[in-house]
Amino acid sequence: MTIVITCFEHSPDGGKGLARDTRVRWALEEVGRPYEVRGVPFPKLKEPEHLARHPFGQIPVFEEDGLVLFESGAIIFHLADRYGGLLPSDPNARSRAIMWMFAALNSVEPSILDLQNVKFAEGDKPWAADRLIVVKDRIEQRLRQLSARLGHAEWLDGEFSAGDLMMVSVLLRLKPSGMLNAFPTLAAYVERGEARPAYQRAFTAQQSFNAASAPA
Amino acid sequence: MTIVITCFEHSPDGGKGLARDTRVRWALEEVGRPYEVRGVPFPKLKEPEHLARHPFGQIPVFEEDGLVLFESGAIIFHLADRYGGLLPSDPNARSRAIMWMFAALNSVEPSILDLQNVKFAEGDKPWAADRLIVVKDRIEQRLRQLSARLGHAEWLDGEFSAGDLMMVSVLLRLKPSGMLNAFPTLAAYVERGEARPAYQRAFTAQQSFNAASAPA
Numbered sequence: 001m002t003i004v005i006t007c008f009e010h011s012p013d014g015g016k017g018l019a020r021d022t023r024v025r026w027a028l029e030e031v032g033r034p035y036e037v038r039g040v041p042f043p044k045l046k047e048p049e050h051l052a053r054h055p056f057g058q059i060p061v062f063e064e065d066g067l068v069l070f071e072s073g074a075i076i077f078h079l080a081d082r083y084g085g086l087l088p089s090d091p092n093a094r095s096r097a098i099m100w101m102f103a104a105l106n107s108v109e110p111s112i113l114d115l116q117n118v119k120f121a122e123g124d125k126p127w128a129a130d131r132l133i134v135v136k137d138r139i140e141q142r143l144r145q146l147s148a149r150l151g152h153a154e155w156l157d158g159e160f161s162a163g164d165l166m167m168v169s170v171l172l173r174l175k176p177s178g179m180l181n182a183f184p185t186l187a188a189y190v191e192r193g194e195a196r197p198a199y200q201r202a203f204t205a206q207q208s209f210n211a212a213s214a215p216a
Numbered sequence: 217m218t219i220v221i222t223c224f225e226h227s228p229d230g231g232k233g234l235a236r237d238t239r240v241r242w243a244l245e246e247v248g249r250p251y252e253v254r255g256v257p258f259p260k261l262k263e264p265e266h267l268a269r270h271p272f273g274q275i276p277v278f279e280e281d282g283l284v285l286f287e288s289g290a291i292i293f294h295l296a297d298r299y300g301g302l303l304p305s306d307p308n309a310r311s312r313a314i315m316w317m318f319a320a321l322n323s324v325e326p327s328i329l330d331l332q333n334v335k336f337a338e339g340d341k342p343w344a345a346d347r348l349i350v351v352k353d354r355i356e357q358r359l360r361q362l363s364a365r366l367g368h369a370e371w372l373d374g375e376f377s378a379g380d381l382m383m384v385s386v387l388l389r390l391k392p393s394g395m396l397n398a399f400p401t402l403a404a405y406v407e408r409g410e411a412r413p414a415y416q417r418a419f420t421a422q423q424s425f426n427a428a429s430a431p432a
Contacts, residue, residue: 067312069315073318074315074318078314091298095285095297098290099287099294102318103286105322106289106326107287110322110329113326125347126346130343134341145267148267149271
């Protein structure tokens with residue numbers, strides 16, 4: 001069964017791996033499934049053909065044998081659940097790994113995305129500079145709490161899981177800001193994620209895709 | 217096995233059902249599991265005893281036979297996965313129901329929570345009034361998209377699922393703002409959720425808990 005993922009034809013980050021298809025590519029590499037890629041140009045994201053696949057007009061979308069999924073969390077859970085290797089077999093450990101996926105997406109990523117809001121979507125507003133301080137404070141509070149929970153462990157709960165894949169992917173979005181530098185154990189945790197061969201393959205694949213589709 | 221959930225000793229909404237324990241109570245009622253409740257006073261949320269259960273110092277927490285889970289999405293997924301009744305048995309339909317849980321939490325709830333940020337956490341900032349307009353626009357865009365996807369269907373994808381439980385719970389947070397009124401099919405969808413006997417029992421339980429623990 002062919003797996004097709006939909007991503008930006010040209011990622012706004014130019015191939016730095018910060019768009020949400022990278023985490024899906026990473027999960028596909030971890031579970032060892034080949035996939036094809038469909039790039040969507042920006043103007044087509046809000047057109048009916050794409051909205052039929054993704055009601056919020058975003059990326060990524062995942063298609064496999066008639067199943068169409070959006071939301072990176074849902075796609076990665078589906079891959080972990082169907083193909084194995086990203087969730088522990090012990091039922092309680094499995095529930096905790098899934099917990100960290102939700103925690104990454106619902107308790108950590110929103111404040112990090114707010115950094116994009118304040119810099120870009122609201123970058124021209126008179127409050128942008130002052131609000132940046134508030135938003136950064138909120139992110140730092142989360143990083144402090146997460147850092148306290150991780151301690152000096154290698155991963156969040158035993159072996160590497162889909163929970164770590166998601167948390168590392170979310171924290172990677174902070175890299176351009178330099179905010180991770182104040183939390184050395186978290187920075188090292190992210191680096192351990194990036195060092196995984198599956199991540200490396202995923203990163204290279206999205207980079208090559210962006211280079212190949214770059215305007216002349 | 218006894219299930220214990222941790223919630224606010226006194227919910228900031230005084231028992232209107234908008235705190236995140238209500239959705240967990242709802243799921244427990246849907247799957248038919250009894251549970252006990254531990255109320256935590258506000259000042260204790262950031263103390264070590266609670267942080268050991270919830271690294272971000274929030275509620276709800278779920279405990280069952282040595283398993284400790286935080287994140288409402290993770291708790292509801294665990295209940296649906298372990299006890300059945302909230303996820304379809306067809307594998308693809310199951311993945312789509314889980315997709316709607318992630319969509320509710322990651323694509324809809326963050327902009328709704330931002331309404332709290334702008335009104336409360338940033339309510340004293342000089343930008344609060346102007347930013348409220350931006351935040352409301354962002355929420356309305358999501359509601360338009362969600363409304364387009366739901367159409368005139370009863371639930372998001374076939375039978376009522378954990379995805380609907382989560383989406384209704386998230387949309388309920390908009391009730392005080394009146395913003396749902398502009399989207400009659402979404403308002404009716406939320407009302408169908410609220411009309412479920414399991415929701416009614418959950419709502420009454422959290423209301424009674426808050427009344428019983430209210431300061432004299």
